[in-house]
Amino acid sequence: MNEIKECEHFQGADRFFDTCKQLRGKKVGIIGHTQIDGDAVGAQVALFEILKREGCEAFLIETEPGIPEHLEPLYGKYKTYQPQQVQVDEWCVVDCSQASRCGDFFETIRPFLLIDHHISGSPFAVHNFIHPEAAAACEILADYLYQLQYPLSITMANALYAGLIMDTGNYCYNSTRASTLRLGAYLIDQGVQAHNVASWVYNNEPRKKFLLLERFFHSWKFYAEGKICFGFLHDEDYEATGTDMADVEGFVNYPRSLHGVRIAGLVQELAGLIKVSLRSDEPALRLDQVIQPFHGGGHVCAVAFKTTDVLESFWDDLINALQERLKVVEEGVLLYES
Numbered sequence: 001m002n003e004i005k006e007c008e009h010f011q012g013a014d015r016f017f018d019t020c021k022q023l024r025g026k027k028v029g030i031i032g033h034t035q036i037d038g039d040a041v042g043a044q045v046a047l048f049e050i051l052k053r054e055g056c057e058a059f060l061i062e063t064e065p066g067i068p069e070h071l072e073p074l075y076g077k078y079k080t081y082q083p084q085q086v087q088v089d090e091w092c093v094v095d096c097s098q099a100s101r102c103g104d105f106f107e108t109i110r111p112f113l114l115i116d117h118h119i120s121g122s123p124f125a126v127h128n129f130i131h132p133e134a135a136a137a138c139e140i141l142a143d144y145l146y147q148l149q150y151p152l153s154i155t156m157a158n159a160l161y162a163g164l165i166m167d168t169g170n171y172c173y174n175s176t177r178a179s180t181l182r183l184g185a186y187l188i189d190q191g192v193q194a195h196n197v198a199s200w201v202y203n204n205e206p207r208k209k210f211l212l213l214e215r216f217f218h219s220w221k222f223y224a225e226g227k228i229c230f231g232f233l234h235d236e237d238y239e240a241t242g243t244d245m246a247d248v249e250g251f252v253n254y255p256r257s258l259h260g261v262r263i264a265g266l267v268q269e270l271a272g273l274i275k276v277s278l279r280s281d282e283p284a285l286r287l288d289q290v291i292q293p294f295h296g297g298g299h300v301c302a303v304a305f306k307t308t309d310v311l312e313s314f315w316d317d318l319i320n321a322l323q324e325r326l327k328v329v330e331e332g333v334l335l336y337e338s
């Protein structure tokens, strides 16, 4: 019988810890992307503990005011701050492809350190640790910590584990590699109780989210003989249910799970801003490329863009681009070796 292989490690572990050491004695803010998710929180918490142990005064920063209830337990006993509440010497950014995704106040700031895994990501910090092959920012950090046999607190291990399961759709997305699962096992070895973490992040939904989901289900529209399915949420849906854009996490996976759908989309319209999210199970479709003319980014199978333009001004172009991509792939043109 073959032995279980070692993890395929990410490069840069030593450089990463050297970079953290350079922050000794400084006040450091740690921030993730807007519409914060489990991966951003997990990476924030892990980096926070590393920097504290390296002698920094570190602060966990809320990218937008408030933390979604289901992510609160991941912070353990740690307090979070809004950007204007703290004065810091340096910034660290996690799980973020571009500085503007950290909020408006961040546009003129050059962070000291960036950890990211978006294929569309840019090295906008002084020290960048970007691995698009990683399923999660938490996977990069968990691997770096493993490589150096760095002691993990239970808060850190739980947070990293949450990032792994949430960014891989519970190890279902194409980003899931054998090493991803090995790191998950490593975190369980460090004391993570998988069912507890899953219960915090999945079985903790507010009722208003389901009222919004009900509206979402009624909004679906199909294109390309049912291969493309979009759901739509507008200002009135959020108003009627007391929700906001943070409450739609996971919605796009419903049309994605429908038989025959190859590209699923969610259009959110709130206060003059439109956000379009797209998902697929087929890396060959290269959604990250299709989305480029719309100034979006993300991963091969999961992308998004935001615009203040009206929907009508780009809708036909978007649907045409998606239909064209389906056609090209159906004709056997290989865009991506999966």
Ligand SMILES: [Mn+2]
Pocket: 039, 040, 095, 117, 135, 136, 137, 167
């Ligand atoms: Mn992520």
